[in-house]
Amino acid sequence: MKLAKKLVLAAVVVPLTLGTASAFAFGGKDHKKGGHGECGGGFDRGIMRKLDLTDAQKDQLKEMREAGKTEMKAKFKDNFEVHHAEMQAHKAKVQELVLADNFDQAAANELAKAMVEKQTERKVKMLEKQHKMLSVLTPEQKTKFVELQSERAEKCAEKMQKRLAD
Structure with missing residues (x-):
């Protein structure tokens, strides 16, 4: 094999090998779960798949997800500069608070309250979206949803108890 071919082959193989090794070191392909797996919280679409939804219900849920995605993209595009400026100001x-010579308790409280307020707004919006999605279900499906969620919990x-015992 000529030297040029060897160099090209090495240029392709080495990054792939190192990339694979770093992916495994980081936790493999499922690193997004952050170690929580199905215990990560939130709205579980896996449970929704177990509810024997009708095609009409599936279509409604899909439309809701797509509308939410479109709304979020539009909101992000429209307010990017303002949102970015707010984030930079917050940071x-x-x-300034953590690097100051003396800790300012009042400023920390004010900053924490603003953070909690934003978090509360996001949580309420999320719960509203979940309510809309669950309103598509029949009473029987809602009962099964509650059962599946309690099983998951x-x-x-049990997993948490195991981790704490180790």
């Missing part, structure tokens, strides 16, 4: 306040509690 500057946090950095029990499994998660």
